[in-house]
Amino acid sequence: MIELRGVHxxxxxxxxxxxxxxxxxxxxxxxxxxxxxxxxxxxxKCILGLVEPDAxxxxxxxxxxxxxxxxxxxxRFGMLFQGGALFDSLPVWQNVAFRLLRGALKRxxxxxxxxxxxxxxxxxxxxxxxxxYPAELSGGMQKRVGLARAIxxxxxxxxxxxxxxxxxxxxAGVINDLIREIVTEMGATxxxxxxxxxxxxxxxxxxxxxxDGVIKWTGPVADLDAxxxxxxxxxxxxxxxxxxxxVR
Amino acid sequence: xxxxxxxxxLGRAVLRLLGEVGAVALYALSAVSHVVRPPFYAxxxxxxxxxxxxxxxxxxxxxxxxxxxxxxxxxxxxGARFNAxxxxxxxxxxxxxxxxxxxxxxxxxxARVASSIAAEIGTMKVTEQIDALVTLxxxxxxxxxxxxxxxxTLAVPVLVAVGDSVGIMGGYLVGLARLGFNGAAYLENTxxxxxxxxxxxxxxxxxxxGFIVALMGCYHGMNSRRxxxxxxxxxxxxxxxxSVLIFAANYILTExxxxx
Ligand SMILES: Nc1ncnc2c1ncn2[C@@H]1O[C@H](COP(=O)(O)OP(=O)(O)OP(=O)(O)O)[C@@H](O)[C@H]1O
Ligand SMILES: [Mg+2]
Numbered sequence: 336m337i338e339l340r341g342v343h344x345x346x347x348x349x350x351x352x353x354x355x356x357x358x359x360x361x362x363x364x365x366x367x368x369x370x371x372x373x374x375x376x377x378x379x380k381c382i383l384g385l386v387e388p389d390a391x392x393x394x395x396x397x398x399x400x401x402x403x404x405x406x407x408x409x410x411r412f413g414m415l416f417q418g419g420a421l422f423d424s425l426p427v428w429q430n431v432a433f434r435l436l437r438g439a440l441k442r443x444x445x446x447x448x449x450x451x452x453x454x455x456x457x458x459x460x461x462x463x464x465x466x467x468y469p470a471e472l473s474g475g476m477q478k479r480v481g482l483a484r485a486i487x488x489x490x491x492x493x494x495x496x497x498x499x500x501x502x503x504x505x506x507a508g509v510i511n512d513l514i515r516e517i518v519t520e521m522g523a524t525x526x527x528x529x530x531x532x533x534x535x536x537x538x539x540x541x542x543x544x545x546x547d548g549v550i551k552w553t554g555p556v557a558d559l560d561a562x563x564x565x566x567x568x569x570x571x572x573x574x575x576x577x578x579x580x581x582v583r
Numbered sequence: 584x585x586x587x588x589x590x591x592x593l594g595r596a597v598l599r600l601l602g603e604v605g606a607v608a609l610y611a612l613s614a615v616s617h618v619v620r621p622p623f624y625a626x627x628x629x630x631x632x633x634x635x636x637x638x639x640x641x642x643x644x645x646x647x648x649x650x651x652x653x654x655x656x657x658x659x660x661x662g663a664r665f666n667a668x669x670x671x672x673x674x675x676x677x678x679x680x681x682x683x684x685x686x687x688x689x690x691x692x693x694a695r696v697a698s699s700i701a702a703e704i705g706t707m708k709v710t711e712q713i714d715a716l717v718t719l720x721x722x723x724x725x726x727x728x729x730x731x732x733x734x735x736t737l738a739v740p741v742l743v744a745v746g747d748s749v750g751i752m753g754g755y756l757v758g759l760a761r762l763g764f765n766g767a768a769y770l771e772n773t774x775x776x777x778x779x780x781x782x783x784x785x786x787x788x789x790x791x792x793g794f795i796v797a798l799m800g801c802y803h804g805m806n807s808r809r810x811x812x813x814x815x816x817x818x819x820x821x822x823x824x825x826s827v828l829i830f831a832a833n834y835i836l837t838e839x840x841x842x843x
Contacts, residue, residue, distance in 0.1 A: 385714045409720045420715035422707075433719050438622070484719075 336361040336524055337382065337492070342391030344377055351377050352388070353548030359541075364518045364525040366535050366556070368570060369545035370579060375528045376417055378545065379494045382526075383414060395492070410439060413485035417496040417528075419477040421469035427480050428465035431455060434488040454483040459509050475501045482510065486517060493517065495527040499534050511537035532571055535559070544570060546579065610802050617722070617729040627730040635696050635731070635797070636738030640745065642695060643688045647746035650683050651675055651753025659762050668764050672772040675754035680747045680777060681841075685785045686833050688746045689792030692739055693825040697800040700731055701821035704804025705814035713805070728801040732794060739793025740786040747785060784840045791836060792829050799825035 337359040344352040351374035359365040367375050380386040382393055384400055393400045400408065421430050431451035434440050452462045458479040469477055478501055485493055495514060499507035511534050517523050518540075527538050535542060536556060543553040544567050552564040559571060569577030585591075658674045659667050704727055707713050716723050751773060758764040800821045807817035 380714065383714075383718055385717060406720050409718055412718060414715070414718045416711045416715055418711055420711040422712055422715070424703075433721075437624070438720055 336396060337526070338392075338394045339378075339382070340392045340394075342378070342381060342393060343389045344374070344381060344386060345389055350548060352381070355391070355545070355548070355550055357543055357550055357553070359524060359526060361524050362518070362522045363540040364514070364527060364538055365541050365543060366527045366529060366539035367543050367545055368529065368535060370570070371530075373545050374548060375545055376496055379414070379496060379526065379528070383409070383412060383494070406439075410488075411491050413488065413490035413493040415478075415481045415485040415493075415495045415498055417500075419469070419474075419481040421477055421480055421484070423469045426466050426468055427455070427472070428452065430469065430480060431483045431487050433484060440488055450487060451483070454487050455480070457486075457513060458483045459506055475503070475506065478502065479506070479510070482513075489521065490523065492524045493526075495525065495529075497528055497530065499529060499531050507531065507534065508537075514538050535571075607798075607802055610805075611798055613724055614728050614732050614798060614801070617724045618733050622725065624726055624730055627726060628734055631731045631734035631797075632738055634699070635692070635735045635793070636741060639692055639695055639738075639742055642691050643742045643746045644749045646687050646691050647679065647684060647750035648753040650687055651679055651750035651755075652757040653753075654678055654683070654750075655754035655757040656761065667762070668768060669772050671758060671762070671764070672754065672769045673776040676751055676773045676777050677781065679750035679754070680781050680785050682785075682833075682837075684747045684750055685743050685788035685792060686829065688743045688789060689739065689796065689829045689833075690826055692735070692742065692793065693796045693799075693822055693829060696735065697796045697821040697825040698818050700797060700800025701804040701807070701818045702814055704801055705807030705817040708805060708807045709809050709811075709813055723805065728798075728805070731801055732797040735793035735797035736790050737793070739796070740789035743785055743789030744782075747782065780840075784836075787840075788833060788836050791832050795828045795832060796825045799828065 337357075339355050339357040342352050342355040343350075355378060357365070357367075357378075367378070369375055377386055381388045382395075382400065384405065395408070395411075421427075422433070425433070428448050428451040429436060431454055432447040435442050435447035435450060436444070448465070452465055455462065455465060460476065460479055460483070464472065464476065464480075469480065472480065478498070482495070482498055485495070498514060499510050502510060514525065514527065515538055518525050518538075525538075527534070529535055529538070536559075539556040541553065542556050542559055544551045544564070546566050551566045552562055554562060559567065562568065565578050568574075569579050575581055654675050655671050658671050704713075707716075707727075713723050713727075716726060755766070755769050755773075758769050759766050803817040803821040803824070807813045
């Protein structure tokens, strides 16, 4: 469904992606792991067209992402940004219901609000926060509002950039279950980035490891422990010694 | 260092400037095209109107009041003592309505509005809110730029009109209190002397300046670099460039309107 072939992206002299190949099948979840600063977030932004790759091909359902109607293309996506990226001029519920309040998916205000409150409940937030502003919430709460916004319009493809970072272990478990549920029950296709190995095992059908600008290893999550790949082994066990330098 | 190095640096600076001018021109065209095409974000437009128009009234009014007063004193002191009672109101009216009202009003709006637009949009840019807008199928040009540009283009002429009245009142107050003029004669001199085009030209200038201010605020905000420093830089550039462009546009418009 989503396919990247030979994707390159450099910022000045900083060559971040150097030929990324990745395939994500419809209705499956792919978890991308890799050291901080290796370009995982940049890769997601390339797929969404927020960052223009220097070379390579990115297709969704066989069509190039730069071709065709970009609005219709983006309407199929939901994205949780690493920093939440909530609109701080709007109250929480209008953030969550943003898509439902304007454009093609517009519906009555009361209905949009109802959906927003329901999505907030699913990410473990009480209806009380619906009328607060993002700046009044804690980091982890903002993250969960961002997650609620990403899933609000029930998109078929959802990207999660570090969905559980900054959450307590219980809330992280709730979010992992939610993501898993969205993929298995709603049949969504998901790409998640995470550093949390518990999350990886809870969310992933497949895992890909990004390092040095390329996908070093990819395979089903069941093979993660027996990958035989020194990079993956070092990463999942969090060892300081190994092929991945500690200073990056 | 090669003797040609300074030339090279100069060339690079000129090229960068030309590139920037081109980028701003394209951005302006795109902004205008988004203003006239649906969808139209009424709520954002309303908020922008309040921010840019209503909340700028005090600062524009005070600026005009003191300028009108100072102008009256200057002209009186500056040699027009023969028949001062007729000349002071006339020059105050012309000076405020044609030139100082729009320019000073535009500059005050640049300081207040270009900076806040650039800081707001710049912060949105560096916290990925602009990216988030795009992924939510909302065009930032349409949602952020178009309402602000339209609101400023409509609101600043109104601010200028208010500033004109307040500025003339400043001259009137000083004329009465300090120079011992007759109030009725002052007003009569003002009204008889001013022509409709004097006032209209100032309002047209106001619209142009409003457009410039919102456009530069949005442009620099959208192109803000990363981090707090990037936003600070964008804010500064928005104020500086809109002020300079206001002066340039003022000269061009004056040339167009009044050069015989
Ligand atoms: N807009 C940009 N301009 C310049 N450099 C950028 C930009 N976006 C990302 N980079 C650079 O690209 C590299 C990868 O960034 P990215 O955010 O993708 O890392 P990441 O893998 O998501 O890391 P983390 O796990 O810490 O979030 C970094 O070196 C970063 O400095
Ligand atoms: Mg990242």
